[in-house]
Amino acid sequence: MKGPPPQDFYGILGVPRDAAEADIKKAYRKLAMEYHPDRNNGDKAAEEKFKIITEAYDVLRDAEKRSAYDRFGEAGLRGGRGGGPGFGFHHFDLSEALNIFMRDFGAMGGFDAFFGGGQRTQRERHRGQDLKVSLKLTLAEVATGTTKSVRLRTLEVCQACRGTGATEGTRATTCGTCGGSGEVRRHAQSVFGQFVSVSPCPSCAGDGLVILHPCPTCRGDGRVKAEKTVQIDVPAGVADHHYLTIRGHGVPGPRHGPPGDLIAVLDIAEDPRFERHGDDLVFDLPISFSQAALGAEVQIPTPYGDTPLRIQGGTQTGTIYRLRGKGLPRLGEGGRGDLHVRVQVWTPAELTPEQEQLFRELQEVEGKPPAEESVGRGFWNKIREAFRA
Numbered sequence: 001m002k003g004p005p006p007q008d009f010y011g012i013l014g015v016p017r018d019a020a021e022a023d024i025k026k027a028y029r030k031l032a033m034e035y036h037p038d039r040n041n042g043d044k045a046a047e048e049k050f051k052i053i054t055e056a057y058d059v060l061r062d063a064e065k066r067s068a069y070d071r072f073g074e075a076g077l078r079g080g081r082g083g084g085p086g087f088g089f090h091h092f093d094l095s096e097a098l099n100i101f102m103r104d105f106g107a108m109g110g111f112d113a114f115f116g117g118g119q120r121t122q123r124e125r126h127r128g129q130d131l132k133v134s135l136k137l138t139l140a141e142v143a144t145g146t147t148k149s150v151r152l153r154t155l156e157v158c159q160a161c162r163g164t165g166a167t168e169g170t171r172a173t174t175c176g177t178c179g180g181s182g183e184v185r186r187h188a189q190s191v192f193g194q195f196v197s198v199s200p201c202p203s204c205a206g207d208g209l210v211i212l213h214p215c216p217t218c219r220g221d222g223r224v225k226a227e228k229t230v231q232i233d234v235p236a237g238v239a240d241h242h243y244l245t246i247r248g249h250g251v252p253g254p255r256h257g258p259p260g261d262l263i264a265v266l267d268i269a270e271d272p273r274f275e276r277h278g279d280d281l282v283f284d285l286p287i288s289f290s291q292a293a294l295g296a297e298v299q300i301p302t303p304y305g306d307t308p309l310r311i312q313g314g315t316q317t318g319t320i321y322r323l324r325g326k327g328l329p330r331l332g333e334g335g336r337g338d339l340h341v342r343v344q345v346w347t348p349a350e351l352t353p354e355q356e357q358l359f360r361e362l363q364e365v366e367g368k369p370p371a372e373e374s375v376g377r378g379f380w381n382k383i384r385e386a387f388r389a
């Protein structure tokens with residue numbers, strides 16, 4: 001006599017025989033969402049289908065069971081005649097199927113892929129994830145400090161179950177396997193004596209609670225996808241790649257777990273006018289021959305608006321004027337850095353006939369530049385010192 005016809009577990013999940021574990025999970029999750037009893041008002045056919053896909057999934061997700069099944073079919077899972085190791089395979093009843101679904105998909109409610117998952121320690125299990133945003137700032141915003149509004153893709157507490165994860169009118173029950181502690185202890189004997197190993201409870205994944213009727217809106221997670229806008233205060237004087245941590249503004253934890261943090265990484269746009277050295281800024285100022293020789297009143301850009309600067313007659317290339325307090329604020333210290341104006345005497349590349357005429361006349365009467373040996377480092381440094389504002 002033969003039992004029911006052998007099932008093709010790959011065909012049941014609709015995956016190829018060489019499917020990766022992740023694809024098997026994905027295929028099962030999709031089918032399970034469709035046939036889950038909670039979504040089918042107890043429809044018997046859906047319930048049967050849910051049991052069958054869960055059986056197929058539970059075998060194919062386990063490398064050892066899968067390889068036994070590949071070689072010997074179901075017989076390889078039952079052990080005995082097929083010669084396989086045997087895994088005590090039997091057809092699931094509904095509660096076994098539901099438990100397997102909850103074990104692997106209940107806690108994260110299918111939002112795993114959305115946030116990239118990641119391993120967390122047991123203590124951290126209920127804490128929501130940190131959110132990272134990049135905050136683009138201009139130098140002017142760094143100079144004054146600013147408040148930025150950012151739009152976040154996050155999760156929020158599910159309104160349908162008020163964050164409990166259980167269908168309205170039901171509640172999570174204490175896990176029977178661990179009695180609510182979320183841990184299982186095993187006593188084992190070794191040559192060194194008895195020891196106790198503690199691991200997360202396999203039935204409730206460490207939650208201590210089992211949700212028999214997950215909220216259909218959030219699939220038991222207690223949270224749903226959401227977008228929100230957050231205001232972030234940026235203090236004056238911050239630097240590129242600094243980050244600001246806004247505690248508690250990350251993703252809320254599942255089922256009223258504590259929220260993660262919001263981490264804003266600062267991305268400060270270069271201002272082509274300035275070179276930044278910490279709190280100090282450097283501005284290159286081109287001036288003409290006549291401005292250098294005769295002196296001039298010029299406007300210097302600063303992060304706080306233009307400011308006038310008197311260039312003295314006889315200014316050399318390389319002279320640096322220091323505008324005190326026109327640099328960036330000192331973060332957390334008060335006060336501001338300086339703005340250094342580096343003078344560059346500009347030589348015209350082309351001359352009009354009139355300019356050329358004037359330069360030739362000037363050449364007749366101008367003095368000679370200083371002798372080479374006196375133009376060492378000391379000479380230029382003296383000049384720079386003399387003209388600091």
Ligand SMILES: [Zn+2]
Pocket residue numbers: 158159160161162163164165166215216217218219220221222223
């Ligand atoms: Zn819900």
Ligand SMILES: [Zn+2]
Pocket residue numbers: 175176177178179180181182183201202203204205206207208209
């Ligand atoms: Zn448990």
